[in-house]
Amino acid sequence: MMIISPRDKIRGYIYRLFKKPYLIAGLLGYLSVLAMVFIYLNMPEKYSSEVDLVLPGTGTSSNVKLNEVGEVISQTSTPYGSSSFNPRVNYKEMLTSRSVLERAALIMGISIREFAIPVIKLTEQTSIISIKVNGRTAKEANGKANALYTSLQQELDRLRADEVLRRDASIKVVLTQYQNKLNHARGNIVDFQQNSMVVASIQLEQMVTALSDLNEKHMLVSSELKQLESYIRKLSQNLGVSPSLAGQVFKLQTDAQFSSYLTELDTSIGELTTYSSRWGNNHPKVISAQQRVNQVNSHLKQRSMQMIGIHVSESFNSLDLKKQNNRAQLFADLIDSSAIKEGKQAMLANIEQSIIFVRDKLKIYSREVSELERLEHDFHMAEAIYTSAAARIEASKADIFASYPVIQQLTVASFPQEISSPKMTIALAAGFIGFIFITLFLVAIWQRRNLTNLLLNKS
Numbered sequence: 001m002m003i004i005s006p007r008d009k010i011r012g013y014i015y016r017l018f019k020k021p022y023l024i025a026g027l028l029g030y031l032s033v034l035a036m037v038f039i040y041l042n043m044p045e046k047y048s049s050e051v052d053l054v055l056p057g058t059g060t061s062s063n064v065k066l067n068e069v070g071e072v073i074s075q076t077s078t079p080y081g082s083s084s085f086n087p088r089v090n091y092k093e094m095l096t097s098r099s100v101l102e103r104a105a106l107i108m109g110i111s112i113r114e115f116a117i118p119v120i121k122l123t124e125q126t127s128i129i130s131i132k133v134n135g136r137t138a139k140e141a142n143g144k145a146n147a148l149y150t151s152l153q154q155e156l157d158r159l160r161a162d163e164v165l166r167r168d169a170s171i172k173v174v175l176t177q178y179q180n181k182l183n184h185a186r187g188n189i190v191d192f193q194q195n196s197m198v199v200a201s202i203q204l205e206q207m208v209t210a211l212s213d214l215n216e217k218h219m220l221v222s223s224e225l226k227q228l229e230s231y232i233r234k235l236s237q238n239l240g241v242s243p244s245l246a247g248q249v250f251k252l253q254t255d256a257q258f259s260s261y262l263t264e265l266d267t268s269i270g271e272l273t274t275y276s277s278r279w280g281n282n283h284p285k286v287i288s289a290q291q292r293v294n295q296v297n298s299h300l301k302q303r304s305m306q307m308i309g310i311h312v313s314e315s316f317n318s319l320d321l322k323k324q325n326n327r328a329q330l331f332a333d334l335i336d337s338s339a340i341k342e343g344k345q346a347m348l349a350n351i352e353q354s355i356i357f358v359r360d361k362l363k364i365y366s367r368e369v370s371e372l373e374r375l376e377h378d379f380h381m382a383e384a385i386y387t388s389a390a391a392r393i394e395a396s397k398a399d400i401f402a403s404y405p406v407i408q409q410l411t412v413a414s415f416p417q418e419i420s421s422p423k424m425t426i427a428l429a430a431g432f433i434g435f436i437f438i439t440l441f442l443v444a445i446w447q448r449r450n451l452t453n454l455l456l457n458k459s
Contacts, residue, residue, distance in 0.1 A: 025442060029434075029438035029441075030438060033430075034431065036430075036434075037430060037431045040422050044136065045136070046136065047136070047141040048134050049133050049135065049138075049414050049416055050130065050133075050145070050413070050414045051146075051412065052131070052410040052411045053091075053131065053149070053408065054127055055088060055127040055129075055405050055408075056406060087405050088122050088127065088129055091152070092122060094156075095131065096117055099155060100148070100152055101115055101117070101148075103151040103154060118131050118148060119131070119132040119133075120132075128410060129407075131148065133145045133148060138417070141416055142413050142414070145414075146413050149409065156404050160400045160403075168393065171392075172393075175390065175393065178385055178386040178389050181382045182383055182386045184382075185375070185378045185381075185382045189375045193372075196368045196371075198372055200372075203369070207361060207365050210358055211358045211359065214351055214354050218352065221344055222348060228344060232338060232341060235333065271289045272289035272290055272292075275289050
């Protein structure tokens with residue numbers, strides 16, 4: 001009879017156990033599940049803070065009207081206007097980028113390894129970005145969420161500022177070209193004005209107005225001159241004297257010697273009339289008075305010939321206008337009208353010369369104004385292009401959300417009230433599910449022959 005030692009009993013138990021491999025596999029699987037549950041339950045406690053961010057869904061536009069130049073339209077399209085571009089995906093990558101995490105960790109005063117990578121979730125058919133950040137304490141988790149949001153906004157501000165700086169640098173090059181064209185167009189106008197008779201286009205309008213005024217004045221003076229000539233001609237026929245002769249008669253009437261002869265003639269005629277009525281024509285005093293009258297007439301004729309000429313009418317030799325006021329007035333009107341006529345004729349001649357001068361000058365002005373208007377058109381076009389470009393630059397400076405849309409907090413970072421992990425319910429559920437899967441796996445392997453035959457029979 002053989003004596004079995006305790007050691008042999010253990011060896012026999014182990015031998016019998018290894019003859020049951022499914023039991024060993026099941027025990028190892030169950031122990032592994034229990035180990036993982038144990039490890040999970042003994043992990044450091046974590047708190048989770050959640051924050052939701054939202055992006056706007058519509059774009060913006062602005063319209064600026066520039067007086068006598070045009071208008072500038074600044075439009076920011078919706079960030080979802082293109083199917084190939086979704087800013088939420090860009091922001092998700094930015095939230096997990098090293099620069100954003102380093103800045104957030106710097107705000108918290110911890111290392112980037114301690115900060116850890118947040119969990120980002122994009123909700124379909126919305127513009128919402130959900131962020132979940134873990135921390136060792138509720139305060140730390142809440143602080144990480146706020147620090148991550150602040151870091152994201154600072155990164156967006158940096159990118160927007162860099163975009164504006166680079167865009168301004170490229171646009172200023174084009175703007176400088178526009179400005180050079182504007183200065184060149186302005187210089188062309190200045191050079192033309194210095195070398196031509198025209199300084200402004202309004203000079204042509206003024207010259208046309210002056211020509212129109214001269215033509216109108218020419219018509220008016222011509223009409224007045226015709227009326228005056230008709231009046232002078234009629235008056236000369238009535239008086240039987242030309243205007244020039246009437247002037248000489250007035251000159252003769254103002255002569256002192258001729259006036260004294262007229263006075264003496266009046267006295268002599270008076271005496272002759274008196275003597276003739278008393279004594280008859282053959283009386284010595286009558287004869288003497290007649291001789292005296294003849295002598296005075298001879299002196300008058302001789303003086304008038306000296307003053308006027310030999311072609312003077314006999315009727316003017318003894319004409320005394322001082323005693324004939326009406327006739328004297330007609331003579332004066334004739335002389336004045338003649339003088340006015342000469343003035344009108346001189347005026348008409350000056351007007352005709354002025355019309356010729358203005359017409360010649362107008363031809364020159366027409367050519368030069370046409371060239372000036374062309375240069376001004378080029379200048380205004382260059383000015384409009386430059387002004388529009390400058391206005392677009394100013395408008396684009398306000399459009400800083402074109403490439404990086406504005407992002408806002410839909411909900412503030414939550415302050416966790418309980419531990420997010422490890423949780424007993426999760427550990428028990430995971431262990432229970434693990435046990436079930438291991439058991440089903442072992443049963444399937446154990447009964448694989450029966451299952452295979454069953455499938456073959458069915459086929």
